[in-house]
Amino acid sequence: MQAASQSRIKLLAISGSLRQTSSNTTLLRAVRLLTPEDVVVDIYAGLNQLPHFNPELEDAECAAVADYCNQLQQADGLIISSPEYAHGVPGVLKNALDWVVGSGELVGKPVALLNASPRATHALASLHETLTVMMAKIVEEASITIPLMGTKLDPAEIAAHPDFSAVLQIALTKLVQAIDSNK
Template sequence: MSEETMPGETKPTTLHILAISGSLRKVSSNTALLQAAIALAPENLEVKLYEGLGALPHFNPDLEPTEPPSVTDLRQQVQWSDGLLISSPEYAHGVPGVLKNALDWLVNGEEFVGKPIALLNASPRAIHAQASLTEIVTVMAGRVIPAASITVPLLGQNLDAAGIASDAELSSALHTAIVTFASAIQRCQSEAVRLL
């Protein structure tokens, strides 16, 4: 479809979504799921994968006044986004340390407050991490969108992003979740404007 608009028409606003995988593995199923979401995103969504998780220093409140550049970059990317799409594995019934570390860096900032969040889950077994992540981002004043937070059963399937995107059932569920998330973000934004 042409990107050009007719005279008098307004171009639909592009929504920005930052996708964060809780896994540092090269062949991570969670990262593959987010990359598939990028491939399936409709035209009015720009979904960007956050690549800095492994480079963040361990959270230490003493470092906050002279913030390390990698943390500033994380903050800026969260600030850029209209919503966060997070997909994380479960380790020992918990949220991976690297993801919790990134979230801890964001606790004292304003970037996260009111941010719509969709929590994808690549494994139906991983119920503890999903529950814990929901609690963490909620207490950080993020807005979890349950209708967009789906479990996509990838465990043991060995699918990469292209494999997920070309699977009719998986891609349909993922596409619906992204579109649902975009509508929820728009609703949150109009609510925020009404409250101004």
């Protein structure tokens, strides 16, 4: 039993939105429902607890930052789904990324970028640029847009939707393949 759990691929999913009813968070919950048996998806819930980034505090003890960094280190790959606010990445997500610029948790880490709105192109481009500078390995084949705007679908409905589930499963497969080739 122990060996099986060690061989599982662990993905950390981060929503760029703090709203409980966010379409981006809902999309990540749907991904979790579609995940194959050998993959586990944990949705990061501490975005709102990270303090404002201050380079002078990087070496200070902060439980929220330490937990976040630990979760990133333990993950084999990342899934980020983010809204767009005023043509940019939400401040809380950018803040989270700023906390790990210098520590290297994302260097070489396979990342899939999900988008719940086809109109959120500026934030997606900005996020892509930030992650590239941080040397994350963006898996283009796993980075997709699922047009959820106005659908009000819950995670189970997204997972059951024939078109959405098919695209999400392909994205998951591509991310897992990138992780396997990264090992």
